[in-house]
Amino acid sequence: MDRIELKHVTFSYTLAENKALDDVSFTFEKGRFYGVIGENGGGKTTLCNLLRGLIPNFFKGELSGQVLYDGTDMKDLDVDALSVDIGYVFQNPFTQISGVKKTVFEEVALGLENLGVPPEEIVKRVIDVLKLLEIEHLALNNPTELSGGQRQRVAFASIIVMDPDILVIDEPTSQLDPEGSRRIFDIIETLKKRNKTIVLVEHKINMIAMYCDEVLVMKDGKLVRSGSAQEVLSDVSLPSLGVRLPEAAQLAYDLADKGMPLQGIPITDAACCRMIQERWGIHGGN
Numbered sequence: 001m002d003r004i005e006l007k008h009v010t011f012s013y014t015l016a017e018n019k020a021l022d023d024v025s026f027t028f029e030k031g032r033f034y035g036v037i038g039e040n041g042g043g044k045t046t047l048c049n050l051l052r053g054l055i056p057n058f059f060k061g062e063l064s065g066q067v068l069y070d071g072t073d074m075k076d077l078d079v080d081a082l083s084v085d086i087g088y089v090f091q092n093p094f095t096q097i098s099g100v101k102k103t104v105f106e107e108v109a110l111g112l113e114n115l116g117v118p119p120e121e122i123v124k125r126v127i128d129v130l131k132l133l134e135i136e137h138l139a140l141n142n143p144t145e146l147s148g149g150q151r152q153r154v155a156f157a158s159i160i161v162m163d164p165d166i167l168v169i170d171e172p173t174s175q176l177d178p179e180g181s182r183r184i185f186d187i188i189e190t191l192k193k194r195n196k197t198i199v200l201v202e203h204k205i206n207m208i209a210m211y212c213d214e215v216l217v218m219k220d221g222k223l224v225r226s227g228s229a230q231e232v233l234s235d236v237s238l239p240s241l242g243v244r245l246p247e248a249a250q251l252a253y254d255l256a257d258k259g260m261p262l263q264g265i266p267i268t269d270a271a272c273c274r275m276i277q278e279r280w281g282i283h284g285g286n
């Protein structure tokens with residue numbers, strides 16, 4: 001089933017003055033793609049830590065409320081065992097590289113090795129994932145001698161290779177250029193087609209608009225908005241929550257201000273073009 005349910009979850013890191021999560025209730029359903037946005041310090045990474053079961057086991061602090069994984073309280077589940085079901089790509093790719101392996105190939109194989117997967121299967125799965133992420137050429141490189149973007153892809157590969165049902169991905173494109181980011185989103189889209197549940201923290205709002213089913217907005221530890229991507233990302237109050245509107249939505253609001261409203265508020269460039277064509281009867285040349 002793979003559903004994660006948060007009920008009135010409040011968490012403060014030890015010695016921190018503010019609540020990192022403040023009364024958050026939300027249910028993550030299987031096979032859906034969730035985008036998590038919000039200003040720095042809003043609690044996005046803390047939410048990821050919680051979903052992966054690292055709070056309160058690894059990150060210490062004061063936790064109240066409940067986190068249920070298929071109805072069982074996460075507190076009662078083993079953090080290591082959970083890693084098979086829930087993959088977590090950390091915000092900082094430098095913390096994800098183990099430092100114990102000499103090649104990217106071995107690094108990506110590490111998790112499967114720890115699970116005792118037969119060597120032939122490990123080789124096959126690692127090669128598949130290196131191809132998927134287009135990092136085959138790095139297979140024999142030393143993981144500690146990669147660029148930030150390369151490390152980010154290796155970190156991602158070492159999680160995908162485990163084939164978890166749920167993927168929690170914290171800012172996977174922060175070290176990548178637009179083309180690299182686009183490829184990561186294509187891979188995430190492929191994972192979605194495999195019916196994975198995906199929770200993605202990402203600042204690139206246009207990407208969130210194009211790919212996510214649902215969007216959550218975090219501010220000061222509170223879940224201040226949640227709903228369909230269309231609903232949340234076309235909300236004119238988004239900037240007051242510390243998040244930019246997608247360019248398409250901003251353009252629609254600017255046009256409306258000038259007395260030229262579109263039929264709705266588009267959140268993607270494609271939807272925006274369609275609405276502009278409909279509004280002014282502009283058609284392509286073919």
Ligand SMILES: Nc1ncnc2c1ncn2[C@@H]1O[C@H](COP(=O)(O)OP(=O)(O)O)[C@@H](O)[C@H]1O
Nearest residue numbers: 013016018020039040041042043044045046047
């Ligand atoms: N390991 C930690 N120890 C203490 N406070 C932390 C820790 N990690 C995050 N915080 C605090 O928790 C709040 C939420 O941070 P975080 O979840 O990292 O937000 P975001 O990912 O949205 O930037 C911030 O006030 C931050 O300073």
Ligand SMILES: [Mg+2]
Nearest residue numbers: 044045046091
């Ligand atoms: Mg963060």
